[in-house]
Amino acid sequence: MRLDIKLPTFFPDATRGVIKSIDSLDLTLSGIEGIIVNTYHLYNTPGIDILKKAGGIKNFMNFNGTVISDSGGFQILSLVYQNSKLGKIEDSGVTFFQISKGGDKKTVFMSPEKCIETQFDIGSDILITLDDCPPRWKESKKDIKSHINRTIMWAKRCKDEYLRQIKLRKLKNKPLLFAVIQGGEYKDLRKYCAEQLIKIGFDGYCFGGWPMKENGEFNIEILSYTAKLMPQGAFKYALGVGDPASIIQCAKSGYNIFDCVLPTRDARHKRLYLFKKNPDKVNILNDTDLFEFILINKEKYKDDFSTISNFCDCFTCKNYSKAYLHHLFSIEDTLAYRLATIHNLRVYSKTIELIRN
Ligand SMILES: [Zn+2]
Known part of the structure; x- marks a missing residue:
């Protein structure tokens, strides 16, 4: 692993390349060493051409810390599953239907390959594979399995594209690639997903999906179980976790990377x-x-x-x-x-x- 970061670490969400109301110097003042940005949102605004001209998101934001780019699987796909007017999900990728303020309709297609290429253009240190996040608690086990199979298939395509981009760009400092383990609350599905992803091989593994039970309780049991499935020495990322007490619980279970909207949104x-x-x-x-x-x-x-x-x-x-x-x-x-x-x-x-x- 080439990335020089201290662990564990916490990344606040700078979805669109900013944490609302504070700048990069404020981040450093707060002891924050890294941020997470959203691939899909940056692809839309300011757009990849601007980010390339700027020399990547770090130059653009004047931020020297570590940058993770989230593929957007979590929030965006769950929105699409809730409302089919927002887009459609197929094996080839995700199509988003956008309506501008003026009422103009536009479609944006994001394949696993395009998702990875975009993350290279953003200039992130850690890229995350596009995953198919099942909607919250509504699905049967059989349905969740189909999301997992697509997650694994997309992860393989993301890895192939990652290797292709590294060759193409002749990068000395290679970014890391993380994959997302899905499976809802089912341990056997989490295990199956983890095993298949580990076969493909990634630098880090993320707990994907909702970390809460339907009654609102933090589901430390499934998080701990999933952490144990991840290889020794790999980065272990609890996506979207959480309040400080939950972070401590997860750190005890082996997770070493966290991100959450809570501290900034609550502020x-x-x-x-x-x-x-x-x-x-x-x-x-x-x-x-x-x-x-x-x-x-x-x-x-x-x-x-x-x-x-x-x-x-x-x-x-x-x-x-x-x-x-x-x-x-x-x-x-x-x-x-x-x-x-x-x-x-x-x-x-x-x-x-x-x-x-
Ligand atoms: Zn204070």
Whole structure:
């Protein structure tokens, strides 16, 4: 493995090449070492021509960290399965039907090969195969098997295209290629999918699909089981996981890469993550009562001039009070999003640092 990253690691979602309200310097200030971008969204805007001219997403964003590109299987395919007006999925690839604001209709076709070529153009360090993510909990076991078979077939085509692109581009620094293990809540299907993907051979393996049970509980059992199927020494990526406590649970099960929209989306919804006690003084892997959250728009914070958290060393906590953040949210100033996002990301990066130690 050639990629030089510290593990475990957490990547916030910069779907369209930006984390809303913060820039690359803010990311570094928050202790964030990498981001995940979305292939399909970047393909649409700004478009591959622009990204190529810019010299890739890192140059474009002025970001020096690690970049993962998600193929888009998770969100986008599940949307298409829910609403056939949004597109169709066939063995050849996915066709998306787009309607512009002006009402113009356009179709975009994404094959496994095009998905990989696009990720090379984006300039990611880690590419992810196009996978066929089954819709949530609605499917029979037989139906899920058909999604798995397509996921495996697409993974093989992605690997072939990956090898072809490396030859074609004469790359010295090869990106890594990860594949996605599907199978819903069925252990035998997860096992079958993992075995077939391992035969093809990838640098890393991802847990794909929904990490929650239908009742909303975090499904650590299927995540742990799937981690054990992944080869020793491979990167193990829990896609879309999760809140800090879930990340700790997954890290204990062997996962070493995480991404999630929660810290940044919650920040914009006034939900701030806090350590309940000094995180440097607990065993983070065994403490089940370490995190809480506050809603900063609550009335009681309007004249609370204390820092957001005594256990946080972020830019926001060092410089601003709860009352000021409360005020910024109440007048809907965009600075509120920035300061809240920096803080929540720091809680995540601190959690990751403590797991490493
Ligand atoms: Zn903070």
